[in-house]
Amino acid sequence: MPVAAQQRPERTRSREEFVQNPYLPYPVRIDDITVESEDRNLKTFKFVFLNPDDEAKFAYRAGQFAELSIAGVGEIPIGIASSPVEKGFIKFTINKAGVVTSHLHNMQVGDIMGVRGPLGNWYPWDLLEGKNVLIVGGGFAFTTLRSSIIYMLDPANRKKFNDINVVYGARSPGMLLYKNELIEWEKRDDINMHITVDGTKDPDWKYNVGFVPPITEQKAPPGDENSYAIVCGPPIMIKFTQPVLEKLGYDHDHIILSLENRMKCGIGMCGRCGIGRELVCKDGPVFTLAQVNRTPKEY
Amino acid sequence: MKRLLEYTGIESDRLQFSWISSAESTKFVKVVNEVTAKVKALGPNKRFVKKEAKVA
């Protein structure tokens, strides 16, 4: 259940009670912008809350998303890339694609905009305690996975999880997100990184070459009742990774997906992101493959 | 388009078309002055203007 539910006080029906307008974003300032990919289409934005106590209200879990709001342009649902253990700021990695993202890519450090959230559910961290976690990521859908990895590697959390394997791939070395962090994680012994690229002409590329599904088949540990796989990437990658995971022994309620759909309100009211009875923005975006198989494939 | 706008209540002088090649600078000056004069004669446009959304 989203974190907001547990803190919701016993409600009374009076009118003034709607102090918290769910459509009102928290004002934030762009604190830093780093270009992540060589084609400059992916930038990571670091935001700082203008009102310090908004940060506490924005307490989130790894896997949630938020609506980035630009007054006069619109809103976009983006996975939170920063990790709950990183304080004082929140980070989002944005791919330049539509009206709002293009406008955002032209904004500068110091500009004011808004963030609404945290929204949706998160990866089942309680369930994953004591289990082996395989993370399979592709392209720029690696944002909430970065949040998850940093959460798991945090000294206070690392011992809660057994072995962690990560298979992360992108089209080329220049398209990999968070390159320096990837190198750091590669050196650690308490996490097995399998970084890959579809292809490269760079002679001193030290890591794998190949699509994510075959690399997963070669490098990922076999699945059992103590192992879970979190898969997040473009639909084509998910489609070809699923049979590989099944072959490795991960059954469907051990494969966790984070879905994407067109969204506007993000709080389960505007009716647009529905897949069957579930709403991707409120009952998701995180679902197990078993749940997804019971709903129409309308995402 | 001129006739449709006129038909729905917008003075036809507010919309003008002209074929001017980039070489015909004198014609360009003439047409611009003509159009400016006509629009000034009509005064500010109050009809097909949206200051802000008139909604709930």
Add this chain to the structure above:
Amino acid sequence: MKVIKIEKSQWSPGLEKLRGAFRLIGPVKEKTWHDFQELAAGQMPDLAFQNTRLSPKSLVFPQSEIMLDYSLDKKDPDCNIPKMAEKDYSPRAVIGIRPCDAKALALVKMNFDTDEYQDPYWLNLYNATTFVGLACDAPCSTCFCTSTGCGPYHEEGLDVLLAEREDHFVAKVLTDKGARLMDSAGWSTALPDAAVLDQAKSAAEGKIVSKIETDGLAAADTMALHGADFWEDISFACINCGTCTFSCPTCWCFDIQDETYGKKGVRMRNWDSCMFPIFTVHTTGHNPRDTKLARLRQRFMHKLKYFVDKYDKGIMCVGCGRCVRQCPVNIDIRNISKLMNNLASEARCAVQGS
């Protein structure tokens, strides 16, 4: 549950008294149809109608509504920071809303008033309104409320239920809000026999000739319904316009848009429809529901299956018949529900995935 008698002679003076405390809204005749409008001074609600052409949902859920406004002026300290738009939530009384539309508002409220989030715009308007319903003694041939858990004398969502008689109204007071309205109108002559409406209620229910078959839907298997073969045939005629969703009292989908006017701008919401392709299209151009079959299927699966599973309060339809009467190509929810219901009872699936 007090029952009050309002003599026809007391009716308009009572309404005049109400004008002091409420803005009065009622059905008003336009050419050959009725719509709910705010009543001008002295204007009476025209109760000689079967139902309004569009549903009264626009009273609490306007088709276009400004939610936030903001300044875009660099010199303004609050530049780019949206604020909640100023609204007038002074009390209003809706006189003459039909029981089906009132129940629809109760269903839609479940979407806008959830444990995690409450929609302030919808709820502020809803709470500012007292609903005085008018029972139906002459339902339309396309009304099928009684088979959707509703009825011509249904009370859900109403503060007062009126039944018009020859020379008086019988008013059944249902909530405190209703009682307050009756007091401020000065209508207080109690009727001893509270059961006076029961006989008229069953008479009115007897006049409903149409019905919708839904008994097998709850137990049906979602994926079997979704993959049924009748969708191509029934969606062929559909032109994917918004008529059914915009005239339907239980449809609540909306779109959020920003509009700017020089140095200031607003964030507004407008009615939206699952019938429109842009409702679900992704920025990449991928559209999970890119055929009219998929879109039509979504409308009826949501109303007759997804909603049933999610809230366990029956179907998301109150049988008002507007979509049946208004559809330009005569797509009829009663036929579609029958097809779904038949498929459901044929493939009675033992295990319904949780």
Add this chain to the structure above:
Amino acid sequence: MSTYTEKIREIAQRLLKECRVEMVIGFRKGSVPMMNEPCFVRKPEEVDALVWDSNCGINLANYLTNRKEKIGIVAKGCDSRNIVNHILENKIKREQLVIIGVPCQGMIDKRKIVAMAQGEVLEVTESDGQVHVKTAAGDQTFDKKDVLQQNCSVCVHRNPVISDEMVADPVEEQKDVDPYADVAALEAMTTDERWAFFDDLLAPCIRCYACRNACPLCYCPTCFVDEAKPQWVGKSQDPIDVRTFHLLRAYHCAGRCTDCGACERACPMGINMRLLTKKLNKDCLDLYGWEAGLSLDSRPALDVYKPNDTNDSIL
């Protein structure tokens, strides 16, 4: 009318049996008075679903766009002109179609009947020029010519302009009618009166786009009103946005509209937005002597340049 129905069923069955078409598009009986539902029939034994009466005002050419199959299509006068237009605009190929021509006797305007009926309309039947209406408060009978759709009452192209089979002998075209009388009446008004007229006309619009979606001419993958990059027109109920939508939608039909009335018929609010397209039709007739969809051999007026084209509106 019933002879039409028999003939349509007989032709449809033959076409399906001889596999000359994969499907026949027509109408089947509606579930409410004065309504029929466009449908398709694939098997010969299902042709009995097809009907024809004076409630077939929706334009079936709208269902041909981009289809690849071989199709039998029932088409009255205006439908056939839109089929010609569809072929000229490469939305369907002539060889894909077997056109079942229906000499049209005019379609009923259900709003006129609802307005004149004493109670709720329960059933409507018609026999030789008379329309019998059964209402909750008793029965009424009207002359069909008093309850026709406005465009049908002034229609001069009742017979299909193109067909492979005909369900009956051609009907006699109306002579003494002026299709553009209502437009002329509006043109006679002053500019202020016309601005107020269209304000009032478009006020009830709820932006449901039934007019656009019922029209065979509107087949753009992304309509200008749905475009976000750039966004041409506001999406709200602001009167200027509503007017901008109607103005541009009508303008896209210039020289293509056959005044079939499907837009006005589909509008849930009964708005007569045809007054916009008919002005453009009148202009095309006056300026270029052009009426849409009359023959496959001539290109539409706004699609071809002639030296003697008028340019009185150009400085």
